[in-house]
Amino acid sequence: xxxxxxxxxxxxxxxxxxxxxxxxxxxxxxxxxxxxxxxxxxxxxxxxxxxxxxxxxxxxxxxxxxxxxxxxxxxxxxxxxxxxxxxxxxxxxxxxxxxxxxxxxxxxxxxxxxxxxxxxxxxxxxxxxxxxxxxxxxxxxxxxxxxxxxxxxxxxxxxxxxxxxxxxxxxxxxxxxxxxxxxxxxxxxxxxxxxxxxxxxxxxxxxxxxxxxxxxxxxxxxxxxxxxxxxxxxxxxxxxxxxxxxxxxxxxxxxxx
Numbered sequence: 001x002x003x004x005x006x007x008x009x010x011x012x013x014x015x016x017x018x019x020x021x022x023x024x025x026x027x028x029x030x031x032x033x034x035x036x037x038x039x040x041x042x043x044x045x046x047x048x049x050x051x052x053x054x055x056x057x058x059x060x061x062x063x064x065x066x067x068x069x070x071x072x073x074x075x076x077x078x079x080x081x082x083x084x085x086x087x088x089x090x091x092x093x094x095x096x097x098x099x100x101x102x103x104x105x106x107x108x109x110x111x112x113x114x115x116x117x118x119x120x121x122x123x124x125x126x127x128x129x130x131x132x133x134x135x136x137x138x139x140x141x142x143x144x145x146x147x148x149x150x151x152x153x154x155x156x157x158x159x160x161x162x163x164x165x166x167x168x169x170x171x172x173x174x175x176x177x178x179x180x181x182x183x184x185x186x187x188x189x190x191x192x193x194x195x196x197x198x199x200x201x202x203x204x205x206x207x208x209x210x211x212x213x214x215x216x217x218x219x220x221x222x223x224x225x226x227x228x229x230x231x232x233x234x235x236x237x238x239x240x241x242x243x244x245x246x247x248x249x250x251x252x253x254x255x256x257x
Contacts, residue, residue: 075168115208
């Protein structure tokens, strides 16, 4: 939920609180990888320069200068600052909290449209999904983080709540997804249930990726989150899916066109 939204093993989580457990960060190299998968064509691995993070270092923090980029790599190494998307809309999907018109029910327009298409396709397969938490502002993240600092101190807070500016939810491109099977909570068990399996197998068809896979904790530096899906567009999602890459790994292989 906190992008990473990491929680302890099989721990049920309330989407409104934004608390979880994250692993300590190591820098992720956002450079071009020397090797590429044989499954990819040269075209698959060519990106516009605008799709790479453009970085400005401020007080030791790597600030993303082009945060509206659909492929923005946001993690413990790259910060959005106080960025707010200017195209937030409320997707026409079912929400775990009903029809409340609240901040976390919003996404950027392109991602919202893709989410609607994905939920509709799932329903045709008798898979019923519910959106739980989308956009989260810098201000909201700061409120959550400051409250945790007051409770446990800054060091422990940074392990439980994403530092403001470093949450993927702030991009407006991420959505936490739950189901009735999960009692509308967010748990690791979702990955074992039909809804989580369907999402894992089909999300890329709509431009989404499972952002924090179980076998890539050492790469993402976030615990497994089978509920957290990030929109990156169909082309990139397809490449990441067929190569079993995270967004970090994707940027180790792509080149500037």
